[in-house]
Amino acid sequence: MNTFKRLKEFYWPFKRFFIISILTLLAVTGITVVYPVILQITIDTVVIDQNFHLVPYVSIGFLLLMALKGVAVYFHQYLGDLFGIKSVFELRNALYRKLQFLPFRYYDNARTGDLMSRLTADVEGFRFFLSFGCAQLINLVMLVGLSLGIMFFYSPSLALVTLAAMPFLVVTVYRFDKKVHPAFTSIRKSFANMTTKVQENISGMNTVKSLSKENYEIGRFDDKNNDYKDKYIYTSGIWARFFPVMELIGHVCVVVLLGYGGWLVINGQLSPGALFAFFSLIWYIIGPLMNLGFIINMFSQSKASGERLLQVLDEKEDVFDKPGAIHAERLDGHVEFKNVTHRYDSEDELALKNITFDAPPGKTIGLIGATGSGKTSITQLISRFYEPNRGEILLDGHRLEDYSLKSVRHNIGVVLQESFLFSSSIKDNISYGLPDASMDRIMDAAKRAQAHDFIMDMPNGYDTILGERGMGLSGGQKQRIAIARAICIDPSILILDDATSAVDMETEAKIQAAFKEVMKGRTTFIIAHRISSLMHADEIIVMDNGEIVERGTHDELVNLDGHYRRIYDIQFKDRNMFLQEAR
Known part of the structure; x- marks a missing residue:
C-alpha cells in the first residue's frame, strides 16, 4: 500500500465523497444480505407454518428494500466516480506541472510516448481503482463479513465447516498477486514503448515517406505490438491458471454446505428455510471471493500505474529558485x-x-x-x-x-535552430512570451523579423491558425515567426x-539587416x-x-x-x- 500512501495528498482532500459513498455501499450491502433472511422467513414462517396472510407484508417489505437499495446504489456510484475523477484531476495537474519544471537533463533521456502514456493510461488506471476497485474491495469485506455473521447466527457448526477451505483461497490469492503485479508493470512499460513508436512515426512521417520506409516502420511497430500482445497473453495465462483454482475452492464450499447442511436439516438441527438462506449466503461469499482475483488484478494495475506516476513526481528539479532569489524586471x-x-x-x-x-x-x-x-x-x-x-x-x-x-x-530571447510553433494563431505564437502584447507590438516584431508581408498574404493574416508544429509554413517562414516571438518580449539578451539556417540567402540578408536594428542595446x-x-x-x-x-x-x-x-x-x-x- 506504500504507493497509495505516497499519492494520498491527491485523493484524501476529497475523502468526504469516498466516505459517503462507502456509507451508502454499507446500506446496499446490508440490504443485500437481508434477502436470504426474507427467504428464510418466507419458507419457515409463511410456507411451512402456513401463515399466508403475511405474503402481502413480506412482498411490500421486499419492494421497499429494493427501492431503498436503488437509491443507495445511485449515490454510491455517483459519489465514488466523483471521488476518483476529482482525485486524478489534481494528480494529472500535478504531473503536468512537474513536467513543466523538470530540467532539460530529464528530457535528454525521456521519451514523449512514454510520458504521454503516464499522463493518460496510467492516470486512468489509478482512477479506476479509486472509483471502482477500492469500493469493490470494501464491499467484498463487508458482504463476506455480514454473510458470515448471519450464517453463524443460524448455525455456527455449518459456518465453521464452510470456512474450512478459506485458508487455501487466501494462499492462492496471495500467490496470484505476487505473479500478476510484475506482469502488469511489464505491460505498462510495453504499452509506453508502443505509444512512443507511434508518436515518433507520426512526427517523422516526412522522412519515412521520402525514403520509402513504410514497410520498415510497419515491421518496427509490429515488433512493439507483438511484445505488448505477448506480455498480455502471459498475464492472461496467470489469470487462467489461478482463477479456476479459486473457483474450485468456492464450489467445494457449496458441496460441503449441501452435504452437511442437509444432514442438519434431516436431524432437525436446522430449519429448511435456514438451509435455503445458507445456500444464498454462501454465494454472497463465494461470488465476491471469486471476484477477488479481478479486484487483485485491478489493484495490481493501479499499483503499477501509481509507481510509474511516482517516478515522474519524484524526479529532482536541479534548476530552481534559491531562497531570497533576485527578482529583476529589466x-x-x-x-x-x-x-x-x-x-x-x-x-x-x-x-x-x-x-x-x-x-x-x-x-x-x-x-x-x-x-x-x-x-x-x-x-x-x-x-x-x-x-x-x-x-x-x-x-x-x-x-x-x-x-x-x-x-x-x-x-532572454531565444531563437533555436529548429523552430517550434504551437497549434494556434500566428498572433498567439508571436505573443507567446508576452500574452498581453498589443497588436502594434506584435506587428512591429513581425516586421523586424521580415515576417509581416507573408503573414498578411495568408487567408486570415495574424489570426491564421497554424497546423501542428507550424504545418503549412515553409522552414524559413516558421523561423521568422520564431524570431518575431523572441523580439516581441524585448529581451536584454x-x-x-x-x-537563419532555414532561410535563403536573400531572406537571410534582410533578417540580418533587421537584426542590426534589433540588436542595438542588447x-x-x-x-x-x-x-x-x-x-x-x-x-x-x-x-x-x-x-x-x-x-x-x-x-x-x-x-x-x-x-x-x-x-x-x-x-x-x-x-x-x-x-x-x-x-
Whole structure:
C-alpha cells in the first residue's frame, strides 16, 4: 500500500465523497444480505407454518428494500466516480506541472510516448481503482463479513465447516498477486514503448515517406505490438491458471454446505428455510471471493500505474529558485563566464572546459565551431537550462543562480535552430512570451523579423491558425515567426542559435539587416555555421572540443592561420574562384 500512501495528498482532500459513498455501499450491502433472511422467513414462517396472510407484508417489505437499495446504489456510484475523477484531476495537474519544471537533463533521456502514456493510461488506471476497485474491495469485506455473521447466527457448526477451505483461497490469492503485479508493470512499460513508436512515426512521417520506409516502420511497430500482445497473453495465462483454482475452492464450499447442511436439516438441527438462506449466503461469499482475483488484478494495475506516476513526481528539479532569489524586471545583459566547466551526465565527456569570456551590455558575440564543440552549451547555461559543474556565470555582476528563473528567462530571447510553433494563431505564437502584447507590438516584431508581408498574404493574416508544429509554413517562414516571438518580449539578451539556417540567402540578408536594428542595446549571442551570419560581431569565439581556441573580430581571425581561417576558406572558396574566373 506504500504507493497509495505516497499519492494520498491527491485523493484524501476529497475523502468526504469516498466516505459517503462507502456509507451508502454499507446500506446496499446490508440490504443485500437481508434477502436470504426474507427467504428464510418466507419458507419457515409463511410456507411451512402456513401463515399466508403475511405474503402481502413480506412482498411490500421486499419492494421497499429494493427501492431503498436503488437509491443507495445511485449515490454510491455517483459519489465514488466523483471521488476518483476529482482525485486524478489534481494528480494529472500535478504531473503536468512537474513536467513543466523538470530540467532539460530529464528530457535528454525521456521519451514523449512514454510520458504521454503516464499522463493518460496510467492516470486512468489509478482512477479506476479509486472509483471502482477500492469500493469493490470494501464491499467484498463487508458482504463476506455480514454473510458470515448471519450464517453463524443460524448455525455456527455449518459456518465453521464452510470456512474450512478459506485458508487455501487466501494462499492462492496471495500467490496470484505476487505473479500478476510484475506482469502488469511489464505491460505498462510495453504499452509506453508502443505509444512512443507511434508518436515518433507520426512526427517523422516526412522522412519515412521520402525514403520509402513504410514497410520498415510497419515491421518496427509490429515488433512493439507483438511484445505488448505477448506480455498480455502471459498475464492472461496467470489469470487462467489461478482463477479456476479459486473457483474450485468456492464450489467445494457449496458441496460441503449441501452435504452437511442437509444432514442438519434431516436431524432437525436446522430449519429448511435456514438451509435455503445458507445456500444464498454462501454465494454472497463465494461470488465476491471469486471476484477477488479481478479486484487483485485491478489493484495490481493501479499499483503499477501509481509507481510509474511516482517516478515522474519524484524526479529532482536541479534548476530552481534559491531562497531570497533576485527578482529583476529589466537587466542590462552583462554576461561573464569565469572558468566554466560543464558536462551533461557523469558518464559523458566534458562539454565545456574552463570557458572564460566577457560580453558587455549591447555587444554581439559570435560563436562558431564544429558540431558538438560546445557552442549551444554556452547559451544553454546562460538561460539556466543546466547548471555548470564548476566555475561561475555572472549576469550584471551577480551570480546567475542568484536571480529567479523567471527574471533570467524573461530577459532572454531565444531563437533555436529548429523552430517550434504551437497549434494556434500566428498572433498567439508571436505573443507567446508576452500574452498581453498589443497588436502594434506584435506587428512591429513581425516586421523586424521580415515576417509581416507573408503573414498578411495568408487567408486570415495574424489570426491564421497554424497546423501542428507550424504545418503549412515553409522552414524559413516558421523561423521568422520564431524570431518575431523572441523580439516581441524585448529581451536584454538575444540568443540566435543558427537562427537563419532555414532561410535563403536573400531572406537571410534582410533578417540580418533587421537584426542590426534589433540588436542595438542588447547583448546578442549568435551561433552560426555561416561566417556571413556573424562576421559583423564585436567578438567571435571559435570553439573546438569544448574549448575556446580562438577569439577576435572577423578581420583579426581571418588574418590568423587557424580554425576560423580554414572555415572561411572552405565557405568562400567557391565564391572567390567564381570572382577570379569572372575577372
